[in-house]
Amino acid sequence: MEDLNGPILKFFADLIFKEIGIVYNEMTFYQLESRLESVVAHFELDSMETLHHKVAKLRDQKITKYILDVATNNETSFFRDAKVFKTLIREVIKPLAAEGKSVRIWSAACSTGQEPYSLAMELLTLQKKQKDFDFSIVATDYSQRALDKAKSGIYTQLEVQRGLGSANLVKYFNQKPKVDDRPGTLWEVNDELKKHISFSHFNLLEAWSITGSFDIILCRNVLIYQSLEKRYEILKNMHRYLKDDSYLVLGCAESISNLSDCYESTQFEEARFFRKLATQTKRVSNL
Amino acid sequence: MKILVTDDSKSVHGFIEAMFAETEHTLLHAYDGQQAIDTVAGEQNIDVILLDWEMPNVTGVEALKKLRDGGSEIPIVMVTSKNNVKDISEALTFGADEYIMKPFTKDILFEKLEMVLERKVA
Ligand SMILES: C[S@@+](CC[C@H](N)C(=O)[O-])C[C@H]1O[C@@H](n2cnc3c(N)ncnc32)[C@H](O)[C@@H]1O
Ligand SMILES: [Mg+2]
Numbered sequence: 001m002e003d004l005n006g007p008i009l010k011f012f013a014d015l016i017f018k019e020i021g022i023v024y025n026e027m028t029f030y031q032l033e034s035r036l037e038s039v040v041a042h043f044e045l046d047s048m049e050t051l052h053h054k055v056a057k058l059r060d061q062k063i064t065k066y067i068l069d070v071a072t073n074n075e076t077s078f079f080r081d082a083k084v085f086k087t088l089i090r091e092v093i094k095p096l097a098a099e100g101k102s103v104r105i106w107s108a109a110c111s112t113g114q115e116p117y118s119l120a121m122e123l124l125t126l127q128k129k130q131k132d133f134d135f136s137i138v139a140t141d142y143s144q145r146a147l148d149k150a151k152s153g154i155y156t157q158l159e160v161q162r163g164l165g166s167a168n169l170v171k172y173f174n175q176k177p178k179v180d181d182r183p184g185t186l187w188e189v190n191d192e193l194k195k196h197i198s199f200s201h202f203n204l205l206e207a208w209s210i211t212g213s214f215d216i217i218l219c220r221n222v223l224i225y226q227s228l229e230k231r232y233e234i235l236k237n238m239h240r241y242l243k244d245d246s247y248l249v250l251g252c253a254e255s256i257s258n259l260s261d262c263y264e265s266t267q268f269e270e271a272r273f274f275r276k277l278a279t280q281t282k283r284v285s286n287l
Numbered sequence: 288m289k290i291l292v293t294d295d296s297k298s299v300h301g302f303i304e305a306m307f308a309e310t311e312h313t314l315l316h317a318y319d320g321q322q323a324i325d326t327v328a329g330e331q332n333i334d335v336i337l338l339d340w341e342m343p344n345v346t347g348v349e350a351l352k353k354l355r356d357g358g359s360e361i362p363i364v365m366v367t368s369k370n371n372v373k374d375i376s377e378a379l380t381f382g383a384d385e386y387i388m389k390p391f392t393k394d395i396l397f398e399k400l401e402m403v404l405e406r407k408v409a
Contacts, residue, residue, distance in 0.1 A: 075305050082402075157388055159368065162393045165402060166375055166386035175372045184370050 008052045009033060015055070015064070018072045019074070020142055021205050021230040024071070035070045042066065042094035064142075072143045073225060076111040078164035079118045080220075081252050090123050092216060092247055092257035093135075097126060102134040106214045106241070108204065109222035110139035112152025113189075114163075119218075120193045121168050140202035151199045156183030204234050214241045228257060235259050240275040249273050259264075288312040289332055290400075293323040294366070295345065296340035301339070306393045320345025324353055333361050335400060337381070340374070348378060355382035356381035362403040366391070 116139040174187040263274040296394040370388040
């Protein structure tokens with residue numbers, strides 16, 4: 001049966017792709033549809049047609065922003081792919097710390113914050129052993145809803161049990177007083193962790209306003225939602241923000257597409273990272 | 288893997304059994320702390336113990352203490368509705384390896400099991 005919302009879905013899919021690069025196609029239109037329905041409900045509109053009218057004809061910025069936000073998939077957990085964190089500490093961060101270097105890390109699609117907080121826990125543990133070691137984490141995402149939660153550092157009982165060891169829970173979280181009948185309580189990340197992370201809004205497809213360069217960039221589980229061209233564009237941009245020989249970390253199912261002149265895939269015992277290859281100019285001077 | 292499930296509630300046993308339905312693992316069942324201790328004494332090669340806290344006769348945390356005092360090094364995961372930071376710290380101090388707050392999901396249980404087993408290997 002022909003989907004009555006077909007042309008409307010196509011309109012929103014095109015808008016989403018243009019603004020944030022996330023691909024929705026016929027296969028995933030049903031997901032897009034249910035997300036748009038939640039937008040209709042959120043703004044108390046009467047139909048999908050009205051939503052379309054508001055965005056396409058009236059160019060309502062507030063609604064458009066909200067649609068782009070709900071188009072993102074924010075699924076994440078603490079220590080997602082735990083081996084990645086272990087390997088980062090062992091193979092990349094410890095050697096830098098041993099040289100007396102401080103470490104600057106960018107979590108480039110941090111969602112609700114579990115990724116940068118997990119890193120911060122590991123780095124603080126390292127700092128306890130090596131007092132002069134210092135680090136900072138820049139955490140960005142497109143989704144304002146996800147960022148608000150990340151900044152608050154407040155998680156449900158179910159969320160603090162996904163991937164997070166109990167020792168870390170009691171060490172780095174404060175339990176909030178019980179407020180309603182829902183099972184369990186909320187938990188808030190403590191200030192010691194928060195103070196090492198700065199959260200901000202950032203669209204990977206817009207002009208890059210980030211300053212400085214990084215020892216590690218994590219860009220995990222975001223490229224899978226992007227088209228090949230956008231992946232290429234993002235990876236190419238990231239290259240400029242990495243210090244020489246430092247590492248890009250992608251999701252376990254993601255790779256560097258055809259950018260083998262920018263990155264070298266490096267397989268460690270339990271994880272694979274992508275080492276920045278020195279820029280073209282350097283290679284020319286080597287001739 | 289051989290897993291000893293300890294809880295005074297039959298429905299918790301059923302719930303956990305359902306989570307393991309599609310797996311090759313063997314579940315053993317105990318309904319209070321003393322039964323858990325007896326099972327550990329009588330069974331070889333238990334890989335991990337799931338331990339409820341509030342149970343008649345011998346409670347979970349009492350069983351935990353007795354097992355550790357007796358020298359048992361089997362990984363222990365507390366699975367309980369006591370969800371206070373004090374309780375968690377106490378259990379960890381007495382030698383629990385991980386702590387699960389009820390209600391929990393299959394993902395949480397499996398991830399916590401993986402965590403304790405991996406630490407044991409490391
Ligand atoms: C599945 S989450 C990944 C979170 C975390 N990195 C992890 O691996 O668990 C993907 C995140 O990418 C963000 N995202 C998608 N497109 C983006 C864009 N164009 N710019 C910035 N962030 C984007 C989404 O908002 C979402 O929070
Ligand atoms: Mg009980």
